[in-house]
Amino acid sequence: MVMDEDISRWILDFFVRQPIDDSTLSDLLITLPISDTDTNLKKLLILRKIESEISSGNVSELVLDLLEHMEQLQYSDNAKVGDTMKRAYCVVAVDCTVRVLEDEGLGKYFELVKKIWRNRIGWMLKCENVGLVSYDLINWSDDVENVVGNERVCKEVLEKWKEMDVVESVREFVRDAREMIGPSFLEVACEDDQVKEVLGFGAEVDEDSHDQTNATEASLKERNNTVQDKSTDGAAGCEIRAELPIPKKSVVSPVKRDESPKPLRRKRKPWSVVEEDTLRKGVKKYGRGNWKFILNTYSDIFDDRTAVDLKDKWRNLIV
Template structure:
């Protein structure tokens, strides 16, 4: 049986925040269905990858790739990149370059200046609306470029770099990003009575199962001693059901034979049977025939600023895709709206 996509998303969203190993999480991602539009889950996975990359106390160029992927997701969600993310990207770019200058010499340093600052960051500066660009990034770009041919500038850059704490800078960004994403939907659902009511949590147990559980508890294990109880009751039910099924099949066969005999007798006496009077045809005017009722179309209702703000608030709290939950939680605001309306409007808002 294929798991519901919403339930799968809620489970993965919860597990992505837990201290489980990456291998187990990867297996779950390959097993459970996820939507490509679920950007919050993608962000959580990127943050986990960044933390994994920093597990040895250092950063690498891979963190630059991950931060750029994060910025792309923020751009799709129409979210402004925060200062902590800009600072983290700048510090990682500086650390990767200047560390090579100290440990591997000018040859490797020149290579990284070209790769990171002239190509990667140079392309960003030429483009518009790239959220990772900051004044610090521009100033550092001038410093690392000038250090290529000036030994005094090279020494100044090394001193300036040693005063940085790049790991803490990235950790600060991760904390801010997790806070912006907010808690998992399952955590919110456990704390909100209205959400549990909408989802149907806390429903009564099936009557048969409840009776068996209560009977077992009342007997205090008596069923285990004498071998009777719920198992015997279910077995008896199965036997009765089997007998009833056989009796029903026999009854159907008898009825089938009777019907066949009656059909044969009826066919023999067909000639003496009188014809039934045909119903009179009513004449319908061609004009009235075309006056069939047409389906009523729902009148379009413009979205108010309050509705748009509430939709953003709902998505931030309950996550993208939980349209029915958001609709029920803010039913007083979304009057005459449907879950499809919320989904379509959100798609227009983030374009």
């Protein structure tokens, strides 16, 4: 039995935020079906990896890779890169480079300047619409290059680097990013009565339905006892089965068989301002991707709409 994709996403969205070990989370990711288009889950996994990397109190070039991946997801969502993310990327790039200037000398420093600043960041500065570029990054790009042969600049760069709290800057970005994503859907569901109503939590059992179920069970038991009595009265070794009527085959004309009804196209219905505002409200409250749930929650407003309609409209709204 394959789990519903929405339920799978809700479970993963909840557990990826919890302090569980990586092996348990990996098992969940392998077991539960996930959608490749769920960018929020990808962002949460990146944030979790970043937290793991800085837990020792240091940063590495892997954090640069993760931040660049995060920026790509932001770009695909048509979302802006925040100042805390730009600052985190800048200070990590500086730390990965300048730290070796004090510990290992100019040889290793030149190697990292070429690798990080001339190749990786240099490519960003030449391109347009790269969200990680900031004025601080541009200024530092000049400073790290001018260290060569300039003792005064080298001293200034080392002093500015020592004043940085690199790990705290990255932690600040992680906190900001989690706040932008918002709480998990299951956390919202536990506190929202409207969500509970849509999901059917705490629904009262209909007495008529309960009586009908009991009557059906009693009828099935009585029928079963009757069959057992007949099998007991029969000859030993004989097997008696209840015979069901064989359905009659209906003869269909070859001409009519080939006539398939043409699919009816839905009449295009323009979106109202109320529908657009409600869609924004639903995405903000319950998260992007929960289209079926948002549709059911505001069914009185989204009349004659489908989950696909909501998904397509949201793409147009964020462009």
